[in-house]
Amino acid sequence: xxxxxxxxxxxxxxxxxxxxxxxxxxxxxxxxxxxxxxxxxxxxxxxxxxxxxxxxxxxxxxxxxxxxxxxxxxxxxxxxxxxxxxxxxxxxxxxxxxxxxxxxxxxxxxxxxxxxx
Amino acid sequence: xxxxxxxxxxxxxxxxxxxxxxxxxxxxxxxxxxxxxxxxxxxxxxxxxxxxxxxxxxxxxxxxxxxxxxxxxxxxxxxxxxxxxxxxxxxxxxxxxxxxxxxxxxxxxxxxx
Numbered sequence: 001x002x003x004x005x006x007x008x009x010x011x012x013x014x015x016x017x018x019x020x021x022x023x024x025x026x027x028x029x030x031x032x033x034x035x036x037x038x039x040x041x042x043x044x045x046x047x048x049x050x051x052x053x054x055x056x057x058x059x060x061x062x063x064x065x066x067x068x069x070x071x072x073x074x075x076x077x078x079x080x081x082x083x084x085x086x087x088x089x090x091x092x093x094x095x096x097x098x099x100x101x102x103x104x105x106x107x108x109x110x111x112x113x114x115x116x117x
Numbered sequence: 118x119x120x121x122x123x124x125x126x127x128x129x130x131x132x133x134x135x136x137x138x139x140x141x142x143x144x145x146x147x148x149x150x151x152x153x154x155x156x157x158x159x160x161x162x163x164x165x166x167x168x169x170x171x172x173x174x175x176x177x178x179x180x181x182x183x184x185x186x187x188x189x190x191x192x193x194x195x196x197x198x199x200x201x202x203x204x205x206x207x208x209x210x211x212x213x214x215x216x217x218x219x220x221x222x223x224x225x226x227x228x229x230x
Contacts, residue, residue: 017200033217035217035218035219037160037221043223043224043226044208044221044223044224045160045208045210045221045224047218047219047220047221048219050217050218052217084201091159091160093160095217102213103148103165103173103217103219104162104165104173104175105150105152105162105219106162107159107160107161107162108160109159110159
């Protein structure tokens with residue numbers, strides 16, 4: 001079974017608008033964390049944001065925020081005020097378990113975001 | 118800002134040859150990882166490494182693969198006898214002890230012919 005699902009293979013957004021990229025996950029472990037990474041066409045993987053399962057508040061980093069709905073097992077990424085440089089592939093990923101040495105990260109299939117001027 | 122570095126950026130090798138991919142993690146990080154991404158596909162976990170030993174590995178990480186931290190700064194992935202299906206982008210990542218965020222290097226594109 002897929003651990004991480006990203007149902008939007010491709011998305012378009014107008015520059016300066018906000019966009020939400022969907023991510024749902026599957027785990028039975030009460031301790032886990034969700035990541036979002038950005039991969040521009042140049043290929044590098046850029047860490048954007050992290051949310052722990054026990055974190056009380058939704059994570060935010062600048063224009064990025066994570067809409068974490070634990071009961072629905074969703075961890076959507078919201079990008080506010082989109083910029084042309086936001087055009088990239090976005091991966092949702094998850095780690096499971098409480099031990100810091102047990103931290104394999106499983107990636108979703110990704111969503112390709114294109115920002116239109 | 119400190120970053121993970123990887124060399125070479127692109128390696129071309131013939132099937133059956135051994136390759137060593139090199140990584141220099143961020144200096145105060147103690148947890149190290151290798152991932153791979155076959156072109157157009159998702160990123161796959163290969164192995165995690167802490168305290169000079171493998172802490173976890175995936176089914177992909179078979180006997181053809183090995184990792185080593187030969188000195189205080191480098192972290193290497195060796196593929197003993199490359200196959201065509203090993204062609205992929207290989208990412209090294211590292212993280213600090215008290216944080217779960219893994220920071221990735223720019224990747225090494227391995228092409229097996």
